[in-house]
Amino acid sequence: MPAGIMTPARNMGSMIGRNGNNDVAGFSSPSGLPFSQPSIMDAHLLPLDIPQNTSESDLARIRDDDFDSATKSGSDNNHELVSGDDQDPRPKKKRYHRHTQHQIQEMEAFFKECPHPDDKQRKELSRELGLEPLQVKFWFQNKRTQMKNQHERHENTQLRTENEKLRADNMRYREALSNASCPNCGGPTAIGEMSFDEHHLRLENARLREEIDRISAIAAKYVGKPVVNYPLLSPSVPSRPLELGMANFGPQPGLGGGDIYGSASDLIRSISAPTEADKPMIIELAVAAMEELTRMAQMGEPLWMTTLDGSTHMLNEDEYLRTFPRGIGPKPSGFKCEASRESAVVIMNHINLVEILMDVNQWSTLFSGIVSRAMTLEVLSTGVAGNYNGALQVMTSEFQVPSPLVPTRESYYVRYCKQHGDGTWVVVDVSLDDLRPTPGVRCRRRPSGCLIQEMPNGYSKVTWVEHVEVDDRGVHNLYKQLVSSGQAFGAKRWVTTLDRQCERLASAMATNIPTGDVGVITNQEGRKSMLKLAERMVISFCAGVSASTTHTWTTLSGTGADDVRVMTRKSIDDPGRPHGIVLSAATSFWLPVPPKRIFDFLRDENSRSEWDILSNGGVVQEMAHIANGRDTGNCVSLLRVNSANSSQSNMLILQESCTDPTASFVIYAPVDVVAMNLVLNGGDPDYVALLPSGFAILPDGGGGEGVSGGSLLTVAFQILVDSVPTAKLSLGSVATVNNLIACTVERIKASLSCENA
Numbered sequence: 001m002p003a004g005i006m007t008p009a010r011n012m013g014s015m016i017g018r019n020g021n022n023d024v025a026g027f028s029s030p031s032g033l034p035f036s037q038p039s040i041m042d043a044h045l046l047p048l049d050i051p052q053n054t055s056e057s058d059l060a061r062i063r064d065d066d067f068d069s070a071t072k073s074g075s076d077n078n079h080e081l082v083s084g085d086d087q088d089p090r091p092k093k094k095r096y097h098r099h100t101q102h103q104i105q106e107m108e109a110f111f112k113e114c115p116h117p118d119d120k121q122r123k124e125l126s127r128e129l130g131l132e133p134l135q136v137k138f139w140f141q142n143k144r145t146q147m148k149n150q151h152e153r154h155e156n157t158q159l160r161t162e163n164e165k166l167r168a169d170n171m172r173y174r175e176a177l178s179n180a181s182c183p184n185c186g187g188p189t190a191i192g193e194m195s196f197d198e199h200h201l202r203l204e205n206a207r208l209r210e211e212i213d214r215i216s217a218i219a220a221k222y223v224g225k226p227v228v229n230y231p232l233l234s235p236s237v238p239s240r241p242l243e244l245g246m247a248n249f250g251p252q253p254g255l256g257g258g259d260i261y262g263s264a265s266d267l268i269r270s271i272s273a274p275t276e277a278d279k280p281m282i283i284e285l286a287v288a289a290m291e292e293l294t295r296m297a298q299m300g301e302p303l304w305m306t307t308l309d310g311s312t313h314m315l316n317e318d319e320y321l322r323t324f325p326r327g328i329g330p331k332p333s334g335f336k337c338e339a340s341r342e343s344a345v346v347i348m349n350h351i352n353l354v355e356i357l358m359d360v361n362q363w364s365t366l367f368s369g370i371v372s373r374a375m376t377l378e379v380l381s382t383g384v385a386g387n388y389n390g391a392l393q394v395m396t397s398e399f400q401v402p403s404p405l406v407p408t409r410e411s412y413y414v415r416y417c418k419q420h421g422d423g424t425w426v427v428v429d430v431s432l433d434d435l436r437p438t439p440g441v442r443c444r445r446r447p448s449g450c451l452i453q454e455m456p457n458g459y460s461k462v463t464w465v466e467h468v469e470v471d472d473r474g475v476h477n478l479y480k481q482l483v484s485s486g487q488a489f490g491a492k493r494w495v496t497t498l499d500r501q502c503e504r505l506a507s508a509m510a511t512n513i514p515t516g517d518v519g520v521i522t523n524q525e526g527r528k529s530m531l532k533l534a535e536r537m538v539i540s541f542c543a544g545v546s547a548s549t550t551h552t553w554t555t556l557s558g559t560g561a562d563d564v565r566v567m568t569r570k571s572i573d574d575p576g577r578p579h580g581i582v583l584s585a586a587t588s589f590w591l592p593v594p595p596k597r598i599f600d601f602l603r604d605e606n607s608r609s610e611w612d613i614l615s616n617g618g619v620v621q622e623m624a625h626i627a628n629g630r631d632t633g634n635c636v637s638l639l640r641v642n643s644a645n646s647s648q649s650n651m652l653i654l655q656e657s658c659t660d661p662t663a664s665f666v667i668y669a670p671v672d673v674v675a676m677n678l679v680l681n682g683g684d685p686d687y688v689a690l691l692p693s694g695f696a697i698l699p700d701g702g703g704g705e706g707v708s709g710g711s712l713l714t715v716a717f718q719i720l721v722d723s724v725p726t727a728k729l730s731l732g733s734v735a736t737v738n739n740l741i742a743c744t745v746e747r748i749k750a751s752l753s754c755e756n757a
Contacts, residue, residue, distance in 0.1 A: 103129045111143055170205055274394055286416035289430035289447035292324050297451040297463045315339035329434050335469040340490035343463045346502040350452050350460040357427045358388045358417050366501050368539045372400040372408055372546050389419040400546035401488045402696035403588040403714045404565040405476035407547050409443035423454030442471040466491040478590055482701035496660040503629030521624050525682025533685035534636045534656040541667045541692040545586050545716045564741055568729055575687045580723040585737045586716035591754050595697045595711045599664040602695050603657040605639055611747040615641045633659045652676055667694035691718040717741055
């Protein structure tokens with residue numbers, strides 16, 4: 001196996017680093033819960049196979065051993081080269097030692113159990129077999145090289161067989177067409193009918209040949225390893241969702257115009273997959289973007305200027321144009337440049353992180369607060385050597401800020417992934433708008449993405465560069481400062497979101513949960529189901545609150561808050577949402593209070609009665625919770641409302657709260673008691689109906705990370721106003737929701753002493 005390629009058991013051991021106590025190194029929950037490595041049910045996240053007891057020091061030695069074996073791979077595995085200290089200038093015939101049959105059998109048996117023995121094991125073998133430790137080391141190196149060569153020969157044979165099969169199929173189709181006859185008269189097929197089939201066959205043959213040639217060219221030119229007779233690519237890559245993934249960005253059944261969750265086809269109404277003529281230019285553009293991003297991630301001044309507080313890197317545009325004169329063309333008229341860079345160490349194995357970034361479902365789920373929609377239009381290359389090295393795919397995405405006052409940003413781009421040395425990967429995006437101009441596009445991505453470096457104990461260092469040119473004239477004045485400062489869509493938001501989500505995944509896979517803490521869910525299947533349900537709730541909330549081009553908002557003025565935006569949708573066939581007409585209402589406003597204070601107030605069940613009208617003044621008690629990271633605010637909770645009203649005495653609320661320096665969320669939804677009992681016992685959460693409401697809290701852009709500045713608070717509700725999907729929405733229902741949201745805003749301001757804000 002080539003050095004540097006990770007395997008499933010290796011990933012399972014390194015995705016979450018472990019210390020001597022089987023806990024995550026340097027990481028535990030606020031309640032003292034240690035987080036351990038993932039269980040075996042999470043293994044489908046991980047790509048290949050290696051012995052499970054392989055440690056970090058073993059892997060470092062494996063790389064050294066494999067490098068040594070590559071320099072000695074010409075030796076026969078039954079002959080060992082004896083190395084001596086005496087150097088004779090006269091040419092001598094190399095001395096070989098032929099092992100006995102017993103020695104070979106013993107080493108073969110040991111190789112099956114452990115192909116990478118350490119120094120202690122090699123010395124033990126040498127004593128048992130009467131060999132020098134160096135001879136044992138060389139034998140194992142040569143054996144690994146032999147197995148590797150056999151594996152590659154087997155793969156080549158499979159590739160040749162696949163190509164022969166395709167050629168045979170084409171010959172069979174050609175012969176069948178040449179012998180085709182008219183079903184009516186039994187004579188030869190008419191020329192007009194035959195010409196269409198022949199034309200189709202020739203196009204297909206040309207496409208197949210081009211696929212093989214193109215993949216070989218990409219591998220040879222950009223990866224450094226030519227591929228001969230590589231198998232043809234399928235037009236799409238099968239989805240590999242996150243262990244907790246719930247994202248579904250395809251068309252939703254039963255949804256019409258103005259739907260909150262509009263279909264992905266709306267997003268790409270004027271964009272289609274690239275033509276054959278486009279592909280060479282796309283490849284050239286992707287390779288140039290890869291080089292540019294790699295340099296931008298590593299360069300310092302004068303390209304990147306540090307702010308006075310040392311917290312942010314700002315791009316020197318003049319220096320950028322001098323350093324990268326080619327680029328993707330001049331900045332469009334009326335567009336502004338937004339560029340930022342941020343680094344962090346996250347608790348995820350670098351191979352798993354690359355897999356998530358290259359899978360559209362996993363990526364959009366992980367960044368659901370930033371990515372409202374995403375679709376892969378065409379996969380030009382799936383990579384080589386069984387991983388994403390050299391993968392190339394054309395995508396379209398919609399990026400959001402959780403507020404109806406900030407328009408989303410649509411982008412049509414190519415994503416390219418490449419491995420740079422052992423343990424270092426780069427994933428880059430670059431817009432294709434100049435290749436195929438699309439009217440109305442207000443965002444162009446210059447080379448953006450991240451450089452990922454392997455760290456000890458399964459951690460990764462991520463350096464993120466976000467570089468776009470945008471027309472932001474549609475942004476509301478409340479959010480102008482946040483957007484123009486780069487905090488809304490910049491690199492820091494991507495990195496902090498990634499760091500928080502990696503902690504969430506780590507806690508989800510923890511298996512050694514202590515049983516002493518009250519309310520802690522220790523049932524592994526129950527934890528998994530509840531987190532999956534909460535993830536779907538968060539995705540639904542974020543997708544329903546942003547000002548997407550596929551959403552139709554109606555503005556209601558004079559509500560006591562800033563303008564309230566409302567929209568409706570009809571749910572018919574979706575088991576995850578109640579059937580009928582759902583009304584969504586959202587408003588955003590400014591408060592002279594730091595984000596942390598607002599977040600702590602809204603997530604605390606003890607202060608819930610101060611703002612939650614639906615709890616009707618009842619006492620809210622936390623029944624169960626799952627910690628999601630180091631910050632005590634990052635958790636999923638199950639709340640019970642103990643109300644004097646008997647009809648509400650059994651009401652449960654599922655709530656997820658999460659916070660990082662760039663954004664905070666408190667999202668909740670009423671849930672059925674019976675359904676939640678099934679979920680807590682490990683049942684399927686997909687059929688639990690949810691209508692999420694909640695809050696998104698962002699810094700106002702005037703106080704750096706929002707510690708000393710004010711906050712931008714978005715309040716959003718989703719309410720079932722009629723259980724009959726064909727019913728007409730009444731003005732009374734709209735007025736009720738409007739009053740509900742206005743009253744909630746007033747209560748929050750009063751509780752935070754901001755009545756005049």
